[in-house]
Amino acid sequence: MAMRVTQLMSSSAMLRDLNDGLSRLSRLQDQLSSGKQISRPSDDPYGTSRALALRGELGGLDQFQRNVDDGTAWLNTSDTALGQMSDVMQRVRELLVDGGNDTAGPAARAAMADEIDQLAESLKQEANVQYGGRYVFSGTATDTAAYALGGADRYQGDAGTITRAIGPGVEIPINTDIRGLLGDGQAAGDDKLLNTLRDISDHLRGGTAADAGALRGTDLQRLDANLDVLNGIRADVGARTNRLAIAGSRLSGLSLNSTKLLSDVEDADMAQTITQYTTQQAAYSAALKSGANIVQSSLLDFLH
Amino acid sequence: MTSSFFGLQTSLRGLLTQQQALDLTGHNIANANTQGYSRQEALLEPTRPYVLPANSVNTGAGAQLGSGVDVAAIRRIRDQFLDLQYRAQQMSLGDATARTNSLDQVEGAFAEPSDDGLAAQLKNFWDAWSAVANAPENAGARSALVTTAQTLTAAFRTISDQLTTVAQQAQDEYDAITGANGDVANMASELAGLNRAIGDAVFRGQQPNDLMDRRDQLVDRLSQLAQVSVTDTGDSRWRIDFGGVTLVDPSTPTGYTWPQTLTTPGGKLGALLDLASATGPALTYRTQLDGVAADLVRSVNALHTSTPFFDPTGTTAATISVVATSATVQTGSGTASGENDVAQAIARLRGGTTDQLYQSLVARIGTESQAAGRAQSTAQSLVDSIDGRRQSVAGVSLDEEMTNLIRFQRGYQASARTMTTMDEMLDTLVNRTGKVGL
Numbered sequence: 001m002a003m004r005v006t007q008l009m010s011s012s013a014m015l016r017d018l019n020d021g022l023s024r025l026s027r028l029q030d031q032l033s034s035g036k037q038i039s040r041p042s043d044d045p046y047g048t049s050r051a052l053a054l055r056g057e058l059g060g061l062d063q064f065q066r067n068v069d070d071g072t073a074w075l076n077t078s079d080t081a082l083g084q085m086s087d088v089m090q091r092v093r094e095l096l097v098d099g100g101n102d103t104a105g106p107a108a109r110a111a112m113a114d115e116i117d118q119l120a121e122s123l124k125q126e127a128n129v130q131y132g133g134r135y136v137f138s139g140t141a142t143d144t145a146a147y148a149l150g151g152a153d154r155y156q157g158d159a160g161t162i163t164r165a166i167g168p169g170v171e172i173p174i175n176t177d178i179r180g181l182l183g184d185g186q187a188a189g190d191d192k193l194l195n196t197l198r199d200i201s202d203h204l205r206g207g208t209a210a211d212a213g214a215l216r217g218t219d220l221q222r223l224d225a226n227l228d229v230l231n232g233i234r235a236d237v238g239a240r241t242n243r244l245a246i247a248g249s250r251l252s253g254l255s256l257n258s259t260k261l262l263s264d265v266e267d268a269d270m271a272q273t274i275t276q277y278t279t280q281q282a283a284y285s286a287a288l289k290s291g292a293n294i295v296q297s298s299l300l301d302f303l304h
Numbered sequence: 305m306t307s308s309f310f311g312l313q314t315s316l317r318g319l320l321t322q323q324q325a326l327d328l329t330g331h332n333i334a335n336a337n338t339q340g341y342s343r344q345e346a347l348l349e350p351t352r353p354y355v356l357p358a359n360s361v362n363t364g365a366g367a368q369l370g371s372g373v374d375v376a377a378i379r380r381i382r383d384q385f386l387d388l389q390y391r392a393q394q395m396s397l398g399d400a401t402a403r404t405n406s407l408d409q410v411e412g413a414f415a416e417p418s419d420d421g422l423a424a425q426l427k428n429f430w431d432a433w434s435a436v437a438n439a440p441e442n443a444g445a446r447s448a449l450v451t452t453a454q455t456l457t458a459a460f461r462t463i464s465d466q467l468t469t470v471a472q473q474a475q476d477e478y479d480a481i482t483g484a485n486g487d488v489a490n491m492a493s494e495l496a497g498l499n500r501a502i503g504d505a506v507f508r509g510q511q512p513n514d515l516m517d518r519r520d521q522l523v524d525r526l527s528q529l530a531q532v533s534v535t536d537t538g539d540s541r542w543r544i545d546f547g548g549v550t551l552v553d554p555s556t557p558t559g560y561t562w563p564q565t566l567t568t569p570g571g572k573l574g575a576l577l578d579l580a581s582a583t584g585p586a587l588t589y590r591t592q593l594d595g596v597a598a599d600l601v602r603s604v605n606a607l608h609t610s611t612p613f614f615d616p617t618g619t620t621a622a623t624i625s626v627v628a629t630s631a632t633v634q635t636g637s638g639t640a641s642g643e644n645d646v647a648q649a650i651a652r653l654r655g656g657t658t659d660q661l662y663q664s665l666v667a668r669i670g671t672e673s674q675a676a677g678r679a680q681s682t683a684q685s686l687v688d689s690i691d692g693r694r695q696s697v698a699g700v701s702l703d704e705e706m707t708n709l710i711r712f713q714r715g716y717q718a719s720a721r722t723m724t725t726m727d728e729m730l731d732t733l734v735n736r737t738g739k740v741g742l
Contacts, residue, residue: 006699008337009692016688040411041670042677049667051417053655056663059427060654063434070438134441134642142441142642160640164438165648168655266417299706 007298014291021284028277031268038266047265054262061255064166068248071164071174075241077131078176082234084126085181088119089227092197096223099204100216106207113204120197124149127178137178146178153185153194166247176237181229193226306354306369308733311726317351317372318719324375325712332700333709340521342382342698344513349376380513386694387520391527393686398528398572400680402477406470406579407673410586413466416666422463423662425456426600430654437647440635447630453613457624460597464621467590474579474586481529481573482563488529488546489562491522495552496559498522499541503554506540516540526551531570547573585672592665594620600658607649610634 031037041048098104099112124147127137134142138157146157157179163171183192186199200219203211325346335341353368361367415421432449439445481487498519505512523544526532530547537543537554544552547566552559569577578584598619605612613628628634636643 003693004696004699004701006336006695006701008699009695012695013692038417040673041414041416041666042407042411042673043670045667045670045674048417048670049663052423052663052666053659055417055423056427056655056659059431063431063651063654067434067438132439132442134439138642140636140638140640140642142640158640160638160643162642162644163648165434165651169652171648299703303706303710 025280031273037268051266058258065251067164068166068244072244074131074174079237081126081129109204113201116201155179196222314372315719315723321373322712322716329708333705336700342380343700345379347376383697390690394527395571397683397687399575400683402572402575403676404680407676409470422459425459428452429456433651437644440644441641446633453626460621460624467586470586471580474576478576492551492560492562499554503539503541529571530573596661597621597624608634
């Protein structure tokens with residue numbers, strides 16, 4: 001026997017269907033307006049935890065990118081200063097070659113010695129270069145100048161290393177050991193650049209045959225040795241800058257990839273959602289129309 | 305031999321009975337949209353026949369002469385077996401609905417995935433540590449870190465508070481339903497009254513259909529709250545067991561006993577008790593959130609060795625707090641201003657156990673909320689389908705009632721026509737007999 005159907009049954013079934021249709025529509029509308037297919041964890045629990053992990057990962061990548069930018073700026077500051085030092089040393093070398101010639105008189109040599117002292121000071125000034133208010137060549141003692149201008153030639157920083165995290169577990173030192181180039185001056189007798197410069201200056205002023213010999217011989221050799229050290233340091237800084245640049249482009253690649261993955265997990269597929277929305281809307285309108293037509297009629301309409 | 309007026313009486317019974325049936329049809333139509341109404345049907349039955357004694361007919365035997373029709377009973381059409389199924393499903397629906405509502409609130413409290421959830425706050429916290437690592441000398445970066453950390457702990461506390469509130473609301477709702485003037489007390493007292501009225505009516509030989517509908521409807525509502533079972537005590541009164549205890553018992557003076565402690569609550573009340581309990585979802589999530597907070601405090605403080613960064617005693621989501629100030633934030637293990645090894649190490653905690661614990665908590669909430677939502681829609685569709693079958697049996701069909709209307713109207717007309725015929729017959733007998741040739 002066919003099921004007995006009453007008016008209340010059809011009207012409440014219709015109401016239920018309309019309600020279902022409307023709630024599906026409103027969910028799709030939510031997705032369309034927010035652009036997200038996950039608005040709460042229960043929409044897709046696995047997707048939610050993926051989204052949270054990816055968001056965290058993206059946050060980390062963005063931070064590494066900022067670290068790379070900061071490290072690059074720091075290294076660029078160092079490189080500029082080292083470039084200036086290199087120019088200064090070229091000038092010292094010219095003076096040294098001139099001063100070693102017997103043609104230069106004592107007055108000219110004294111003037112050269114003065115210039116070399118000035119150049120030593122300007123080397124110290126370059127060593128005191130700052131990035132963001134921090135002394136880049138002072139190790140971790142970033143609030144202390146590396147050398148005291150006009151004072152002793154002693155290094156005032158420490159041997160600490162400053163690093164930047166550029167990836168998970170990857171840290172790269174961004175500071176440079178300037179003491180290995182400039183040294184602690186004549187008092188230490190370490191044959192480093194400041195010691196060499198002060199000796200040259202003394203030899204220029206001295207005027208004896210031994211001084212002239214030193215200028216032509218050992219001083220020139222020591223200066224060239226110091227220049228080699230500087231070139232080594234500059235190459236190292238350049239290499240680290242390159243490493244940061246490579247890390248930076250790798251990070252933006254990773255970041256792009258994670259953003260795409262996050263979008264796949266979290267964002268609504270607009271074409272699909274709009275299609276579904278249109279379909280649901282058509283179904284809903286049809287339900288409304290049929291409801292209006294069917295539920296009203298009964299035998300009553302045909303009895304007179 | 306019967307009286308000459310016997311046929312008039314038969315027609316009168318027909319008229320009265322058809323009229324009663326029409327009245328009943330009217331009652332059904334009037335209640336076509338009444339919730340819980342079961343359609344009623346008049347059981348028509350021939351009245352007791354007139355017995356003609358022996359030798360009344362040619363064969364010498366007696367006979368019985370039909371004397372018309374009467375309404376034997378007005379029957380309520382309802383399938384008690386469907387009621388049982390309906391109530392069992394109502395209980396599951398009550399349980400699932402309470403759970404879904406509560407878990408909805410929990411999900412709202414976490415507000416994930418979004419740019420302001422706890423996951424985002426944790427990300428900001430790690431970012432702030434990285435910023436300090438990049439500029440350890442900078443007091444601004446340190447004070448930004450402290451502010452970010454305070455925002456993070458506030459987010460922990462807010463979620464913890466909201467979870468506590470969700471559990472408390474479940475308890476409040478339970479108390480309101482089961483309280484002295486709550487739904488259960490009101491329904492129990494009404495049921496006891498209905499039991500008395502139904503018993504009295506049945507004792508007088510009546511069928512109190514509308515009272516029974518009302519009683520069924522109340523039991524339907526009760527079944528959403530907890531496990532309900534009904535026993536007929538023999539006189540159409542019901543003893544109603546509710547959540548493992550006897551709620552309505554016609555043999556007691558008041559007819560019901562409330563408040564009581566439910567021994568096996570199911571349905572909505574069972575769900576509310578579970579939601580409010582320390583082992584219920586909201587408070588379990590809170591405990592798990594406490595674990596996230598404790599892990600954060602422990603792992604950051606273990607690296608921040610000079611002074612604690614977070615209050616070491618505040619290891620729950622409600623008590624986590626920042627004790628470091630921008631002056632005491634430790635950036636490096638030594639004293640040099642540019643040292644950043646500690647800040648670097650803390651920034652490396654990003655994506656570590658704290659983040660993972662939190663992600664698994666959110667995933668768990670999502671899974672359980674989704675399961676609750678599915679259980680609810682399953683229970684809802686089962687309830688709808690059984691209710692449909694119940695309606696199919698008990699609901700008023702207007703087409704059917706219109707047909708009945710015509711049927712009984714025609715019956716009435718025909719009875720009236722019979723009476724007219726009888727009248728004409730008597731007219732012949734009374735007024736025209738014995739006037740031959742006049």
